[in-house]
Amino acid sequence: MAEEVFAGVDVGASRTKVALLNKDKEVLGCAVRKSGTDFARTSELALGEALEMAGVRKEDITFSVATGYGRKNVIYADDTRTEIGCHAKGAFHFFPMAITVIDIGGQDNKIIKLDERGRRLSFKMNRKCAAGTGAFLEEMAMRLDIPLEEMEGLARQAVETVELGSFCTVFSATEVLEKIRQGKKVPDIVKGLFLSVIKRVLEMDSLTERVVMTGGVVEYNPYLVVMMRERTGLEIMVPERPQLTGAIGAALYGMEEVAEAAAA
C-alpha cells in the first residue's frame, strides 16, 4: 500500500506554498510560486512541483487542505481552513509550548496566541492597511531601486538606523526620498525600513515569553528576527522553512480530519 500523503496548500496574496507530509509529519515535498491572478492554476502548478519533488502521484494524496487568501480557489482541496488556524497549527507543530506566533505575510500580518496545548487564545490581524507587511518592503525596494532579495544584505551592513515616522506606505516612500536627499546611506535606510516593519507588528498586540516568527518575509529577511530579538529581549524561534508554516499547518489539519473520520 502506498504511503499516506497529506497536502497543505497556502494560497497567499503574494505567494502560493504547498507542503506534502507523510503520516510521520515529515515534509516529502514542497513548492513556492508567485500567486499571480489565477489562483486555481497556480495552486495546480505548485502542487505539481511538490509532487515531483516528493516522487508522489496526485492520486496518492490522502487529503488536501487549502488555506490563505485564495483558499476557496483550490479546486482539488478536500477542505479549507483559515490561515490563522494553519499558521497556529504549523507553528505549534515545531514549537509545542505556549507561544505567540507572529506571521509576516505578503499583505497581512497576524499575531496568534496559543496555550501550552496549542489552543488558540486570541488572534489579531493587521487592519486594512498593508503597512508593515511584505508589500511594504516590496514597495520600498522599488522606490530605492534595489532588488528585493538584496534588502537583507543591505540591512546587515547598516552602521546606524534611519528611523521612519509614518504609518503610511506612500508617505514612508516620500520620507525615504527625503532621507536620500539628506545624504543618508541606503543600508541605514533599509535597516530603518526593517525597524518600521517590527514597530508595526509590535503595535498590534502584546507578546508572551516565547515567540515564533513565520511567513515569507522572515524566510528571506532573517535579519528581521535578529532585530526583533534585540528590540523585545525575547526568545524568538523560527521554523526551518518559516514560509511553509501555513501550508504545513494545513496538511496537519488534513491529517487530523482523516484520523477523526477513521475514529468515528
Added chain:
Amino acid sequence: MLAKKESPRKEIAATKTLKKIMANHFYDLDEAARTGSKKIAWCTSVGPAELLRGMGFLVYFPENHGAMLGATRMATELIPHANAIGYSPDICSYLTSDIGSYLAKKTPLTKAYNIKSVPRPDVLVFNTNQCRDVQDWFSWYGREFGVPVIGVHTHRDIGQIRDYQIKDIAKQIEDLVPPLEEVSGQKFDMDRFREAVELSRQCSVLWRTCLETAAAIPSPWTFFDHTIHMGPAVVARGTKEAVDYYELLLEELNQRIESGIAAVEGEKYRLYWEGMPIWGKLRPLSELFISLKTCIVASTYCNSWIFDQLDPEEPFESMARAYTELFIVRDEAYKEQYIKNCHEFFKFHGIIFHDAKTCPNNSNNRYGMPERLSKKMGIPTLTINGDLNDLRCYSEEQAKTNVEAFIEQLEEN
C-alpha cells in the same frame, strides 16, 4: 435563465406589516411636506420624539435615512459630496452620506417609495447623547432651510446617575416647549404628551420582550433581523402602530420558540455584536454566520431603543431618565457590567466588536474593553474593522477570514 440563488435566511412573516408601517411613515411625511398639512420635526434617533409627537409634529429621523443610504449601498458614492464641502471622511458617515445625498439630490426613498426627496423640516431637534456630530449635522440643514435648530446636551461618561443630571436633562427637554409651540402654532397639551410617552413606553417594553426571545436556544431570530425590525421602535415610537406591530412580531417569535424554529439552522455558536451594524453588508454577513452555524443573538445597538423607564405620570423626568440611562453615555465600568449581564441572560460564546471608522462613540473596542472583558468573562472577542456606511473602510475578505478564524477558535477550544 439563471436560477435565483435561494437565501438561507428565514423570513419573518411580520415583515409585510413592517414594510407597510415604514412606507406609511414616509408617505405621511411626504404629503405633509408637499401640502403643509402638518408641521415636520427632524429628530435624532434617540432624541425627544415623544415630546414632538405629543405636540402634533410628524417626526422624521435622518439617522434612519442614513441607515437606508448604507443598506442600499448608496452611501459610499454620496459621502464624497459632503467631503468636498469640508466635512471630513473621518466624521460620522451617516452625516456625510446624508448631506451628500441632499447635495446630489439622490435618496433611497425614490426607489423604495417613489418619493422625490426627504421631507423639508420646520424645526430640527437633536439630543447629543449619540454624539456631537448630530448637532453639526442638524446645524447644516438649519442653515440650508433657515429653520430653528434646538436640542438637548447630554451628560457623558456617567457612572452612577445623579439627581442633578436627571433634573438638568428634564429641564432641557421642558425648555424645548416654547420654541416648539412657536413653530407649531399650537399650545402644549400635557395630556397629549402623556399619551405619546405611554405609547412609547409600551413600544419599548414590547421591543425589549421581542429582543429577549433571542435568549431561547436555538434563537428564533438574529441581530440581522433585529436591525430591520427595530424600524418602528426608532421611527414610530409614541404611536399605536408601533405597539400593535411589536405585539404581532412577538407572537410570531414566541410561536417560533414553541415550534423549535431556529433562525440559524443547527445553531452551534451564539455571539454578541458590539457596535454599529455594517449596513451595506447585512446580507453577506448574515449568510456568512448562517454558514458557520452561528447566531448573533444580541447587540448593544438594537438594545439602544429600550426606554422602559418612560412614565406618563412624570413625562419630562422619565424621558430624562430614559435618555440618561442609555448605554452610549455611560462610563466604561457600566458598559462592561451591561455586557456581562447580557452574557448571563443570552448565553453567548464570544463577542464581536465592530470598530466603525467614523463612529467613535459606538466603537467600544478602542480603550481596551475587548481585552478586559475577555479576561473577566472568560470568552474570546474579535474586533472587525469597518464602518456603518463608508464601505471604503471595510475589507470584506479580511473580515470574512477573521470571522471564520474566530469560529474555528470556538470549535477547537
